[in-house]
Amino acid sequence: MLLRSVSEFWWFPHMYSHMQPHLFHNHTSLLEQMILNKDFALEHGIPVDQGYAVAPHHSGVYPVHPQLYESWRKAWDIRVTSTEEYPHLKPARYRKGFIHNDIMDYPGGPKALDNSIMGGELFLTVLLNPISVFMTHLSNYGNDRLGLYTFLHLADFISTWTHLQLDTLPPLQLAQRYFTLFPQQREPLWQNPCDDKRHRDIWSKEKTCDRLPKFLVIGPQKTGTTALSLFLLMHPSISSSFPGPRTYGEVQFFNTNNYLQGIDWYMELFPLPSNVTSDFLFEKSSAYFPSEDAPRRAAALLPKAKILTMLINPSDRAYNWYQHQKAHEDSTASRFSFYDVISAQHGAPADIRSLQNRCLTPGLYHTHLERWLTHYPVNQLVVLDGQQLRRDPAAVMDEVQKFLGVTPHYNYSQTLTFDQQKGFWCQLSEEGKTKCLWSEGQKYPPMEPEARSYLSRYYREHNIDLSKLLHRLGQPLPSWLREELQKIS
């Protein structure tokens, strides 16, 4: 009987029966189940080209199960789903859409019917959202008579009490309209699937949130973050991410398009800790510090993480960075002197202005720290002194251990040694060998006085703001900042 009326309803382009995709870890078997269903549909002339699917039990869409997205696209060319519950489970009117792997997910409405038609939650959902999607289950609603009742009355109530005009479109067009209305929602904001039991329940049992970092070293670049990472890894309870692909060993998840790969991609880059409570995973991506996106995204996924930042005099940082670019044969850095780059004015060629921007902007420490502090509480962020790390790394590492609360206490003064030839502190192995970061010491000449005084002036107000911020945070002023402030007075 149903097959005779195929043009009257939409087929369920999913797996055979009502299977939950997050229970299938293996992509191939998930796909097989979908193909079984599709073969059935094809055999009986049921249309399968609508590009729209809903996940049974809301499983696999959010928290994202990449296997589902892959199979959906391969088997059914799914382009849109209205499976609900992203990223906040309640209330319904606050739900948002997102796009992952080119599949659009936009929010649906309540599953359960309550007394919310007449001015309640259901009514508000329609009133406050230009687009609402509702699903009903034949079996849930007394063969859907209750569903019919509810929506007829809802429409009635809305047309009686408001000037809203109700309209409808097929799923794909509706989703397109949705993301035109809310372009800012196109990008997902990943949250920790283990923070909410309801999310955990519809997440694969083979995945674990233990593979997420407990702290981040956020940079900025050229302040000594690689040395800090090397020293951190000497601690028996601390491990880092594996080297990220294509980003010079850094993961760069929160600040780049890597973020769009999803959290499975991110978690794969971490080892499984042997002891979840005492092991500390971290990653260092020094471009996180000045990133507009990183603090918001990091705080959504890792709200409890500790944030380590290392600062040196921003003028020195700019100079080190420029020399680094030059050593890596950046064509603009090779053609223009440091002074030319930092002092370029508005009308200067675009390439030099772009290099200038990348060189100077990370040094606006106060601005970037304030951004991190709008997303993380003060006690989760520490500002380390990069100049002190160069002079007395054991003291900095003691401060870091205390801040992280990592055990056992590791004695860095016995395991770090100063290499006179290289001019840096290096790791001393048990066999008495030294492991340094660079094979040679610094190769470039000191900064010219003209450039230094230009930058001192350039960063003056920012340094004053930074000192006020550190004061507010109860964190000591690094020596370089004191020196810069003395120049002002």
Ligand SMILES: Nc1ncnc2c1ncn2[C@@H]1O[C@H](COP(=O)(O)OS(=O)(=O)O)[C@@H](OP(=O)(O)O)[C@H]1O
């Ligand atoms: N112990 C030790 N060994 C080696 N290098 C040390 C050390 N402590 C601090 N530094 C300083 O670190 C500077 C490089 O900073 P980063 O590691 O943050 O650079 S990067 O952004 O990751 O490329 C690097 O800057 P350059 O000298 O300009 O290369 C060093 O001055």
